[in-house]
Amino acid sequence: MSKRSRKQGQTVSDNGKIVIVVQTTVPKTLEAFFEGQLRWLQAHGFEVHAVSSPGKSLKSIGTGEGIAIHSIQMSRSITPLADLVSLCRLVRLYRRLRPTIVHGFTPKAGLLAMLAGWVARVPVRIYTIFGVTPTSSTGLKRYLLRTTERLACALAHRVFCECDSIRRWAIGEGMAGSFKTYVLAAWSCNTVKDIFIRGCRRAEYCRSTREALGIAESALVMGFVGRIVPDKGVSELIEAQHILEREFPNLHLLLVGTPEAGQPLSCASVRLVRSSPQTVSVGFQSDVAPYLGAMDLLVHPSYREGLPTVPLEAAAMGVPVVMSAIPGCVDAIEDGQTGVLVPPRDLAALTETLRVLLGDPAMRERMGATGREWVARWCDAEQTWEELTRHYMQLAVISGARRW
Numbered sequence: 001m002s003k004r005s006r007k008q009g010q011t012v013s014d015n016g017k018i019v020i021v022v023q024t025t026v027p028k029t030l031e032a033f034f035e036g037q038l039r040w041l042q043a044h045g046f047e048v049h050a051v052s053s054p055g056k057s058l059k060s061i062g063t064g065e066g067i068a069i070h071s072i073q074m075s076r077s078i079t080p081l082a083d084l085v086s087l088c089r090l091v092r093l094y095r096r097l098r099p100t101i102v103h104g105f106t107p108k109a110g111l112l113a114m115l116a117g118w119v120a121r122v123p124v125r126i127y128t129i130f131g132v133t134p135t136s137s138t139g140l141k142r143y144l145l146r147t148t149e150r151l152a153c154a155l156a157h158r159v160f161c162e163c164d165s166i167r168r169w170a171i172g173e174g175m176a177g178s179f180k181t182y183v184l185a186a187w188s189c190n191t192v193k194d195i196f197i198r199g200c201r202r203a204e205y206c207r208s209t210r211e212a213l214g215i216a217e218s219a220l221v222m223g224f225v226g227r228i229v230p231d232k233g234v235s236e237l238i239e240a241q242h243i244l245e246r247e248f249p250n251l252h253l254l255l256v257g258t259p260e261a262g263q264p265l266s267c268a269s270v271r272l273v274r275s276s277p278q279t280v281s282v283g284f285q286s287d288v289a290p291y292l293g294a295m296d297l298l299v300h301p302s303y304r305e306g307l308p309t310v311p312l313e314a315a316a317m318g319v320p321v322v323m324s325a326i327p328g329c330v331d332a333i334e335d336g337q338t339g340v341l342v343p344p345r346d347l348a349a350l351t352e353t354l355r356v357l358l359g360d361p362a363m364r365e366r367m368g369a370t371g372r373e374w375v376a377r378w379c380d381a382e383q384t385w386e387e388l389t390r391h392y393m394q395l396a397v398i399s400g401a402r403r404w
Contacts, residue, residue: 017045017046017047018045018046018047018100018101018392018393018396019046019047019049019097019098019099019100019101020041020046020047020048020049020099020100020101020102020103020392021049021050021051021094021097021099021101021102021103021113021122022034022038022048022049022050022051022103022105023050023051023052023090023102023103023104023105023109023110023112023113024050024051024052024105024106024109025052025053025074025075025076025106025107025108025109026052026053026055026074026076026106027052027053027055027056027057027058027061028055028057029052029105029106030050030052030057030058030061031057031061032191032309033105033187033188033190033191033309034050034061034065034187034190035064035065035190035191036065036190036381037186037187037190037381037385037388038050038061038065038067039064039065039066039067040382040385041385041388041389041392042065042066042067044389045389045393046392047068048065048067048068049067049068049069049070049097049099050062050065050067050068050069050070051069051070051071051072051090051093051109051113052069052071052072052074052109053071053072053073053074054071054073058071070093072086072089072090072093073085073086074086074108074109074112075108076106076108076262077262078141078144083108083112086112087112087115087116087119090112090113090116090120091116091119091120093116094116094117094120094122095120099122100122100123100124100396100399101122101123101124101125101126101392101395101396101399102114102116102117102122102124102125102126103126103127103128104117104125104126104127104128104152104156105127105128105130105187106130106131107130107131107145107148107149107152110127110128110129110130110152111148111149111151111152113125113127114127114151114152114155114156115151115155117155118155123399124157124158124395124396124398124399125155125156125157126156126157126158126159126160126391126395127152127153127155127156127158127159127160128159128160128161128162128184128187129149129153129159129160129161129162129166129170129175129306130162130187130306131304131305131306131328132166132169132304132305132306132326132327132328146173146175149175150174150175153170153175153176153180154176156176156180157180157395158180158181158182158391158395159175159176159180159181159182160181160182160183160184160186160391161181161182161183161184162183162184162185162187162188162306162307162328162331163183163185163306163307163327163328163331163332164183164331165327165328165330165331166183166306166307166327166328166331167181167182167183168327169327182391184384184387184388184391185307185384186381186384186385186387186388188306188307188308188309188312188332189379189380189381189384190381191309191313192309192312192313192316192375192379192381193316193379193380193381194289195288195289195292195313195316195317196316196317196372196375196376196379198289198317199316199317199318199372201293202293202317202318202319203293204293205289205290205291205292205293205294206293206294208290209290209291209293209294210294213254213280213282213294214280215252215254215280215294216250218250219250219251219252220248220250220251220252220296220297220358221251221252221253221254221294221295221296221297222241222251222252222253222254222295222296222297222298222299222354222358223253223254223255223256223291223292223294223295223297223298223299224237224253224254224255224256224257224298224299224300225256225257225288225291225292225298225310225313225314226256226257226300226302226310227257227258227259227260227263228255228257228258228259228260228265228281229259229260229263229264229265230263230265230266230303231263231302231303231304232300232301232302232303233300233301233302233303233324233344233345233350234255234265234269234301235265235266235268235269236301236345236346236347236350237253237299237301237350238253238265238269238272238273238279239269239272239347239351240299240347240350240351240354241253241272241276241278241279242272242276243351244351244354244355244358245276245278247355248358248359251278251358252278252279252280253276253278253279253280254280254282254291254294254295255273255279255280255281255282256282256283256284256285256288256291257283257284258283258284288310288313289313289317292313292314292317292319293317293319295314295319296319296358296361296364297319297320297321297322297354297357297358297364298310298311298314298319298320298321298322298339299321299322299323299350299354300321300322300323300324300329301322301323301324301342301344301350302323302324302326302329302344303324303326303344303345304326304328305324305326305327305328305329306328307328307331307332308323308328308329308332311323311329311332311333311339312332312375312378312379314371315332315333315338315339315368315371315372315374315375316371316372316375316379317372318368318369318371318372319368319371320338320339320340320357320363320364320367320368320371321333321338321339321340321367321371322339322340322342322350322353322354322357323339323340323341323342324341324342324343324344325341325342325343325344326344329341334370334374337367337370337374338367338370338371338374339367339371340353340357
């Protein structure tokens, strides 16, 4: 551990770097959204520390990115006693590291980072809204989620939103004022560029992946990539597959992702999956490019999102997308050009949209090609990293008035 000194009100390491803590609930988020970025920050004036729950990938992230890692258990669900323990451990960690900046991601880790940063008097606290969590809940849970999101935003000095629709939602719902919210898509860009480059191999991926899965090259394949949970609209997608496979006998549904015990699918949905030989589940895949390449259509009927990465990756691969018309998703698609937006939770609208696209290969091809062109213009990871660095540096200078 390097020594700490003070420079114009900032905490810096003995090599003159500004100390920053990046915090997520689980290592998988670091792995999915921060590849290359933490190493880049480390090379551009920061001593980076990553905090997340224990996991086998956390150590490899530290090694791969060349940063310090810290393991503190954090639950994704509402667990007051466990959360209090996590908070105390974070406060002790922050007081030991004495960072200039703490940046929290995901609802639970973000809230704990802002609370611990406030208690430990961290000079700069930043929160990124990764998803519109309260919109998919009801009753007391919705109230608690809204309250904790407002608290995280209130304790932050700056709130980043990954797209315009998330920022409008945050301001409109009173989560944060317009003066502290900024749009910065510095995390969703991280995985898209690589898949765009590999998109020229789509035909190769289609042949090899379908052969490995026992799916005919001439089949129609619509796919889903993500957590296999109700909030992602997976139940509606499974039901739509059940309806449409009668009209399209060669239709397959490819599910890439894992179920979660805390958010199980309904028994009816599970039965439909198990009874359909044309529904293929492959579990979690660290490299989704070959599976996207095997799809004719990506379906992302989620109830809530930040700026979703998988639809952007599908567009980068040249695959058209059907997606829910919700905050976050509406910024990841050009409706009618790179794919189609449908109302969330609307099985009839989803089924009809899929029916039209499955029956029109020319439309799918046109949308896929337009999607690749759109991503090529939109995706520049290093440009967003440079913008993020400017925000960090600006806040570090301002933090001279907020000393430890």
